[in-house]
Amino acid sequence: MKYGRFIDEKPDPKEREIARAQLEQIVHYAECATCRRSELLGYFGENYEQENCGACDNCLAPRATWDGTLAAQKFLSCVYRVREKSGFGVGITHIVEVLCGADTDKIRKFGHESLSTYGIGAEYSRAEWGAIGRELVRQGLLHQNPDHFNILELTDAGRAALKSRQKITLTKPVAAPESSKHQAGEIACDEALFEQLRHLRKRLADQRGVPPYIVFSDVALRQMARFYPQSEAEFARISGVGEKKLREFGSDFMSQIKDHLSANARQIFAEESFREVTTPVRQRLSDTVRETLHFFQQGSDVAKIGMIRGLKEGTIYGHLDEALQAGETLALDRLLDSKAKQDIAEAFAKHGFGNLSGVVESFGGRYLHGQCRIFRTARQRGLLE
Secondary structure, eight states, X not given: OHHHHHHXXXXXXXXXXXXXXXXXXXXXXXXXXXXXXXHHHHHTTOOOOOSOOSSSHHHHSOOOEEEOHHHHHHHHHHHHHHHHHHSSXXXXXXXXXXXXTOOOHHHHHHTGGGSTTTTOOTTSOXXXXXXXXXXXXXXXXXXXXXXXXXXXXXXXXXXXXXXXXOOOEEEOOOOOOOOSSOOTTSOOOOHHXXXXXXXXXXXXXXXHTSOHHHHOOHHHHHHHHHHOOOSHHHHTTSTTOOHHHHHHHHHHHHHHHHHHHHHSXXXXXXXXXXXXXXXXXXXXXOHHHHHHHHXXXXXXXXXXXXXXXXXXXHHHHHHHHHXXXXXXXXXXXXXXXXXXXXXXXXXXXXXXTTOHHHHHHHHTTSSOHHHHXXXXXXXXXXXXX
């Protein structure tokens, strides 16, 4: 997503098109489950006759698969419904936004919020849906038209699969092997609670037919078993917890933590507090984010920075939020006055700390998405009460 944002800021449309195609080729190579040697030779116009080279990671350790029939049906159906309603195709990103129920200008402009496939993909994140869409392209069920902004088109095979509801097997993303044993460098935590959370994760993953790491990583579980989050605000600080996962899994995991604490004493690890550990270490920012940060620190407001840089205000807010997440210090009073802080705090208390879209919608345009997002990041860092 970050690289996509960089591409969108290129002034030349032809450069943007070429950069997107190159990025998609890199992503395809990284995600493919076939022989790496075959893929590389194919890129240079050569054929590799053998199916297994016996040397690359995919050939030495073939990737695990899962039954992705339902997910594939949703994605293919969404591609079909969008073209049926609008008379034209769109790219993977727009299909993912429709499936996830996003509220974007493009979706509203073309009336795609009225599609039967709008919002039916809440079980996966946008990144996961993107990977599913790209694999359907690799399987030949969808075609990306390189001559027309890589819009998606159903192939004959895709139409047949959609009509017959044939079983479609997808490849699991690469993940580091998990171990129940505490390894060097892992976060020290309540090991008994960690095991309980692993079993809960496995049960929830089996119910959804996905691998456990799709629910939460071991790092996230260890943080839960170390800091015992008991509220949405605390749970949202756990690594990998976004709006969707907080809404879908938060109550189950917090309930498990509560049950554990009712029968076991809370363990204390060194002298670290939740806030101290979760405050981000200052990270290196991209040039475009640092340029926005420079103008802001020089006293320019969001509207002026957007005008100077030729970018939308939403993009500027995104840059400032990224800087805040990376550990930079911002004059928050210039972005949120006392009334805004109070109103947004009350909205998060009402709609849930993870429900950013619900909070934004509740204001009806009175406060911008970027302001609410920055408020949440500042609260997560402990910069706002």
